[in-house]
Amino acid sequence: MRLSVFISLVSCFTLIRTCNASVIKDLARLEDLSARFKPVSFEEGYSVIWGSPIISSDSQADADTVQLKLDKSSGSGFVSLENYMYGFYSASIKFPAQDYAAGIVLAFYTSNADKFPSAHDELDFEFLGNIKGRPWRMQTNIFGNGNGGREERFDFWFDPTADYHNYSILWNYFHTVFMVDGIPIREMIGNESMGEDYPSKPMAMYATVWDGSDWATDGGRFKVDYKYAPFVASFKSLKMQGCAANPLLQNLESESASPSSSAHCNSPYAEYYDALEADEFLALDSKQKAAMAWVRRTHMYYSYCDDKVRYPTPLPECTSTIDSIPKAVRRRRQRRRKPNYNSSKTSFQDASGH
Numbered sequence: 001m002r003l004s005v006f007i008s009l010v011s012c013f014t015l016i017r018t019c020n021a022s023v024i025k026d027l028a029r030l031e032d033l034s035a036r037f038k039p040v041s042f043e044e045g046y047s048v049i050w051g052s053p054i055i056s057s058d059s060q061a062d063a064d065t066v067q068l069k070l071d072k073s074s075g076s077g078f079v080s081l082e083n084y085m086y087g088f089y090s091a092s093i094k095f096p097a098q099d100y101a102a103g104i105v106l107a108f109y110t111s112n113a114d115k116f117p118s119a120h121d122e123l124d125f126e127f128l129g130n131i132k133g134r135p136w137r138m139q140t141n142i143f144g145n146g147n148g149g150r151e152e153r154f155d156f157w158f159d160p161t162a163d164y165h166n167y168s169i170l171w172n173y174f175h176t177v178f179m180v181d182g183i184p185i186r187e188m189i190g191n192e193s194m195g196e197d198y199p200s201k202p203m204a205m206y207a208t209v210w211d212g213s214d215w216a217t218d219g220g221r222f223k224v225d226y227k228y229a230p231f232v233a234s235f236k237s238l239k240m241q242g243c244a245a246n247p248l249l250q251n252l253e254s255e256s257a258s259p260s261s262s263a264h265c266n267s268p269y270a271e272y273y274d275a276l277e278a279d280e281f282l283a284l285d286s287k288q289k290a291a292m293a294w295v296r297r298t299h300m301y302y303s304y305c306d307d308k309v310r311y312p313t314p315l316p317e318c319t320s321t322i323d324s325i326p327k328a329v330r331r332r333r334q335r336r337r338k339p340n341y342n343s344s345k346t347s348f349q350d351a352s353g354h
């Protein structure tokens with residue numbers, strides 16, 4: 001671990017304010033791996049699945065924007081045209097600006113539920129709106145072979161309604177990593193002992209906005225209030241990199257579900273990009289690990305790994321990677337009011353001036 005990172009982590013325990021400023025400064029120096037990939041224009045890579053998204057094309061594909069709208073008549077969403085066997089999926093997203101956004105679910109995820117309805121894989125970012133004065137939340141989940149129940153929940157260290165931020169999912173044989181602006185917030189190591197609980201069939205990328213009134217905010221206590229509609233989420237810089245699965249094989253559930261054909265991205269899959277096998281994609285480095293530890297310690301308020309009620313025996317992957325959080329701290333975080341995101345930005349600028 002680099003000394004500066006170590007020092008800022010140590011100061012976390014003593015001075016919360018210094019901690020935020022200096023850790024955020026270190027976070028800003030992390031490479032955002034999504035910057036390595038070229039955006040795919042909407043026309044080339046995606047199609048609308050429901051609702052009426054507003055699509056603005058630009059000669060620079062990263063400036064293509066898609067506005068997904070939720071109003072009383074419908075939510076909306078789009079999907080990638082291809083399924084990828086291992087991949088890097090990323091989008092820059094700006095959340096609906098309304099102060100009241102309870103019940104709204106904004107999702108950015110990968111799935112193959114259409115091809116494998118009874119044994120699907122899925123990697124989820126789900127952003128959950130909130131009542132006035134309370135912040136948006138972020139939930140991640142992982143399904144392998146139809147088995148999910150691996151939720152983790154976080155609050156934000158910035159205002160996701162004010163600007164675009166980059167949300168990325170890296171998925172390869174070695175690990176699956178959820179990243180926000182290049183900062184890993186969650187990692188699941190690929191381990192053969194997990195079998196197909198580790199996602200191992202080609203997946204498409206989805207973005208959707210929908211009414212999740214029955215569960216999204218405080219377990220369904222607060223519903224979508226259409227008085228504030230339309231709720232619009234903006235997406236740009238859509239990226240996908242991976243091995244596009246052979247469409248002829250995608251429908252043969254038994255064939256492509258067998259571990260021998262899906263464990264490696266060679267034949268029978270057509271286009272193979274080896275970018276995801278560069279060193280940076282095989283494991284997190286010490287800076288990324290330190291950043292992830294910071295996010296999990298300061299912004300995670302729920303992990304299935306700590307939930308003794310649902311899992312009296314933790315799932316096998318719940319070992320050393322999860323920092324266990326005291327219950328009281330978790331509850332406090334869950335009740336947290338909207339932080340003043342402006343002031344943390346100011347401390348970051350002050351800190352970087354030195």
Ligand SMILES: *[C@@H]1O[C@H](CO)[C@@H](O)[C@H](O)[C@H]1NC(C)=O
Nearest residue numbers: 032034035164165166181237
């Ligand atoms: C998101 O990624 C783009 C490059 O792909 C970069 O220019 C931009 O600064 C990133 N945004 C944030 C908030 O990190």
Ligand SMILES: *[C@@H]1O[C@H](CO)[C@@H](O)[C@H](O)[C@H]1NC(C)=O
Nearest residue numbers: 189190191192193194316317
């Ligand atoms: C895989 O999981 C098994 C059982 O949980 C564990 O003993 C082993 O160390 C893990 N391997 C790796 C490479 O993490």
Ligand SMILES: *[C@@H]1O[C@H](CO)[C@@H](O)[C@H](O)[C@H]1NC(C)=O
Nearest residue numbers: 159162338339340341342343
């Ligand atoms: C944050 O800053 C923006 C503009 O810089 C301002 O419009 C907004 O009112 C500020 N919010 C708070 C909570 O201070």
